[in-house]
Amino acid sequence: MSQFDVAVIGGSYAGMTAALQLARGRRKVLVVDAGQRRNRFATHAYGILGQDGRPPAEIAADGRAQLLRYPNVTCVEATVESIEKTADDFQLQTQQGEVYHASRVILATGVSDELPNIPGLRERWGRAVFHCPYCHGYELDEAPLGVLAVGEISMHQALILPDWGPTTFFINGAFEPSADQLRQLVQRNVTVERTPVEKITGGRAAANLQDGRIIELSGLFVATQLRHPHPLADQLGCAFEETPMGAVIQTDAMQATSIAGVFACGDSARAAGNVTFAMADGAMAGVAAHRSLMFEGLNI
Incomplete structure (x- = not known):
């Protein structure tokens, strides 16, 4: 003892x-x-x-x-x-x-950290998938970025992220922004994408959508x-x-x-x-x- x-x-x-x-x-x-x-x-x-x-x-x-x-x-x-x-x-x-x-x-x-159950997400955690732009945003060189929604908390990420690069907000069926929230997203030049994300691929974080489109991203942010x-x-x-x-x-x-x-x-x-x-x-x-x-x- x-x-x-x-x-x-x-x-x-x-x-x-x-x-x-x-x-x-x-x-x-x-x-x-x-x-x-x-x-x-x-x-x-x-x-x-x-x-x-x-x-x-x-x-x-x-x-x-x-x-x-x-x-x-x-x-x-x-x-x-x-x-x-x-x-x-x-x-x-x-x-x-x-x-x-x-x-x-x-x-x-x-x-x-518990991540959404999307193939390719966890493998890129800490390398191309992040939770904090203050920790990792600057190094992404103002390239295209994404926010993967997990709920209304993701609105905060979507609204602050454009300071680090052009931002796409993947709603992913997690919630529906209100009219006021949509207005805020427009004011911050955030692109809203409603087609669900099937998987993440590529050397960085390419979002593969259910309709076959692939949106290349330098980094993807998600609230765990x-x-x-x-x-x-x-x-x-x-x-x-x-x-x-x-x-x-x-x-x-x-x-x-x-x-x-x-x-x-x-x-x-x-x-x-x-x-x-x-x-x-x-x-x-x-x-x-x-x-x-x-x-x-x-x-x-």
């Missing part, structure tokens, strides 16, 4: 940033990570100050190396299978049977549904917040969840995430967890 001040579950950008704050606060920190970053499908990461255009795996590896320079940090490559709140602390058990105890927990477990691959927030009884992209762990301004002593950060606690947001939320979660330890019992 090992005892820690804080256990950070998930060691990607949010989790490592949270752990870094705690390490610098001279707390004993455990980071448990299975190595499944959400952006592992992307070859390069953009929009991160000081890291723009670097492979995301390199950014994560550098962060981990810097974090491990602190002797009060322990990193374990494992998956936490169960977590429970005991009378004194939190008990974590990994799939390998290891048991750890911590006074505080930070959930940085991330999410997985978020899925939580780990049940730990449920096991702890954390409240969730529903968003158009799926449920996220509910947190306050300090990244505290509805369960005392549990904090959450990164994509599992934010509907529209990117690396910069994840690191910012991680920093807040780490500082907040540290403060809760420092001021415990002081009625501050």
Whole structure:
């Protein structure tokens, strides 16, 4: 049995940033990570100050190396299978049977992306099919782009995307824009395509329509549904917040969840995430967890 001040579950950008704050606060920190970053499908990461255009795996590896320079940090490559709140602390058990105890927990477990069931879509995820134009739009060089509708949430993507290139909005039977929404799309010079998409082919993202037409695109954007691959927030009884992209762990301004002593950060606690947001939320979660330890019992 090992005892820690804080256990950070998930060691990607949010989790490592949270752990870094705690390490610098001279707390004993455990980071448990299975190595499944959400952006592992992307070859390069953009929009991160000081890291723009670097492979995301390199950014994560550098962060981990810097974090491990602190002797009060322990990193374990494992998956936490169960977590429970005991009378004194939190008990974590990994799939390998290891048991750890911590006074505080930070959930940085991330999410997985559920894509529409269209052939060719998942194979191009992170290479020619994206969710965020701020992350990938600039590199598409103002070439033809597309938005694949999954519901009304896709209107937002269709309206912002023309700043990165001429845009076709594939309604795909997901919803019907209102008269006001159609007016907005016209104002933004968005082409509305109602014929359903059968599959995505080509070196980039060619939309093959049911009527036989093929619309060549440099990139296709789609709003995914978020899925939580780990049940730990449920096991702890954390409240969730529903968003158009799926449920996220509910947190306050300090990244505290509805369960005392549990904090959450990164994509599992934010509907529209990117690396910069994840690191910012991680920093807040780490500082907040540290403060809760420092001021415990002081009625501050």
